[in-house]
Amino acid sequence: RTGRWAGRMLQVQNLPQGIIEDLDLLRLVRELVRNGEYETLCFMFGEEQIPNVLATLIRTCLIASPGNDLLAVDFSAIESVVTAWFADCTWRLDVFKTHGKIYEASASAAFNVPFQEFADYKARTGKHHPLRKKGKVIELACGYGGGENAMINMGALEQGLTKEELKPMVEAWRDASPEIAGKKNERGFREGGVWATLEKAAKTCIRTRKRQEAARCVFRYAGGMLVITLPSGRHLHYARCKLERNDKGREQITYWGVDQKTKRWGKQTTWGGKLLENIVQAFSRDCLAVLMVKLRDLLYQQIMLVHDEDVMDIPKNFGSLGEVLGLMKEPIPWAPGLPLKGAGYRNDFYYKD
16 A cells, blocks of 8 residues: 555564564574573573564574675664654654654653653663653554554553553643644644644545645545655555545545455545555655665665665675665655664674664
């Protein structure tokens, strides 16, 4: 639906993240498994954790060619920064233009923890603050209109949150980002925001068949399709797009496409938050494509794409991580003011950084 690249042959899109974050420990565990040191692993992790340890090592089975390194990079929190850019959410854009720690900023707001505490913890331990993962869950779940169920699907309960905590956290996130979620009116309903702006533009275009502009995108209706043109110039298509009433009598957008769960062709529904998700993921893909062309021209051998991550297999004496990260910061002509940054590593095997 968005033009993002899917996995082929070896499916690398949804490999387990695993439980080992320290690279030196990961190297040690790889050797212990290679040598069959089962009792040592049980002593280190406990026998009940051995399946999770082995799952962690799946990524590390992907190794560089002889004499080469793997260089893996991805754009930092790209869906969050692109969402802020489309919504023109100033404080979020300022975060990305400065320290870039949006997950920490979200956790700080949700849990009423001073932002400085996250930096102090990292300086003291060398690791991310435990609340950062919860902040990431909030950020990823809420950006496209998700609520408590979205947070649960993102692993909120596994992070130690309770169901009772989720709704206040969702509301706190939305209150902090009215450019995305809208502001509450006197009746407690939210108005404005990029979700509502996109939905209104889409419905008006379908109803009137007239061109609409909203949130940096252009909406057209042609050949029975709703066509959304991104700032990159690429188009998203929604076939047989109509306005219909649901069981509650509310007007909704319907179109025909492949259901992401059943993988069957049929009628789908969408709304402003889902439109934003499609737009952001498609636009993020286009930003990655710009980087890929630059890397190709500099003769970096790209071997694998994992969502917004680009993995290269290059000679040990070729290129550098710094050079690639510099390319990722370069302005994109059709995305003025978009503050992109990257992160990555160079190593002999692949892992979740």
